[in-house]
Amino acid sequence: MKVKAKLKNGVIKVKTMAKHGMTTFNMMEKKTGNREDANFITHITGTINGETVLDLSTSQFLSKNPIFKFQLKGETFKKGDKLLISWVDRKGKTGKGKGKIK
Amino acid sequence: MERRNFLNVTLGALALAVIPASVKAEDYRTTKPAVWSAHTVDDAIQAMYGSTTLIEKGVSLRAPDVASNGGAIPVDFSTDLDIKSIALYQDANPEAAVCVYTTNKYSINNYSVKIKMGKSGTITIVAEGNDGKLYAAKKTLEVALGGCEG
Numbered sequence: 001m002k003v004k005a006k007l008k009n010g011v012i013k014v015k016t017m018a019k020h021g022m023t024t025f026n027m028m029e030k031k032t033g034n035r036e037d038a039n040f041i042t043h044i045t046g047t048i049n050g051e052t053v054l055d056l057s058t059s060q061f062l063s064k065n066p067i068f069k070f071q072l073k074g075e076t077f078k079k080g081d082k083l084l085i086s087w088v089d090r091k092g093k094t095g096k097g098k099g100k101i102k
Numbered sequence: 103m104e105r106r107n108f109l110n111v112t113l114g115a116l117a118l119a120v121i122p123a124s125v126k127a128e129d130y131r132t133t134k135p136a137v138w139s140a141h142t143v144d145d146a147i148q149a150m151y152g153s154t155t156l157i158e159k160g161v162s163l164r165a166p167d168v169a170s171n172g173g174a175i176p177v178d179f180s181t182d183l184d185i186k187s188i189a190l191y192q193d194a195n196p197e198a199a200v201c202v203y204t205t206n207k208y209s210i211n212n213y214s215v216k217i218k219m220g221k222s223g224t225i226t227i228v229a230e231g232n233d234g235k236l237y238a239a240k241k242t243l244e245v246a247l248g249g250c251e252g
Contacts (some may be wrong), residue, residue, distance in 0.1 A: 056202070063216035
């Protein structure tokens, strides 16, 4: 998981990419014959200093290795604070990444 | 069955009570599973908000008119309205829901994400206002090469 966060003019712009195949039910049915092999990220959360800043439920129709961009109000946070992002997929596997606000 | 429901509700309420508001994260896949298995946009919106009355204003949506690769279509959406969630749906894939953002007090509601579409179709963004109304934006685009089967 890559996380980039930039604070400028009171706005934190975040760009993050998760490394995940994001396979759909139809894709896996073609490939392995079993729809249940489909696996994709189902939930993503982001925190700074313990405060939730991102809460996202997702489905199989995000692209492979999905990229997310979002923005935050910058007043509460300062440069150097760490943004932690973590995801969980359909099979229960988790992944995380962190980035400093620059 | 009733007892089980009672337990679930009670435990859920307890769990919610214990978690401080700042770290409360709502996973719509667990709380509203019907949204994610709905096959049409209307069904998904009905399951999500209990209503399909959309007001088509206040939300902006940017996506290409023609997407050369259906495997990664960039979609940007934003709104200045006071909202509690914003979600993306499309009608080209077997199921309609793509993602739901729950906003928080730090959110500036301006998002970009890349999605997959199997064929040409319409993207619908629904922003759930704190006033209980549903604001929406729609865009129909052509997909040259479908991205869901590859």
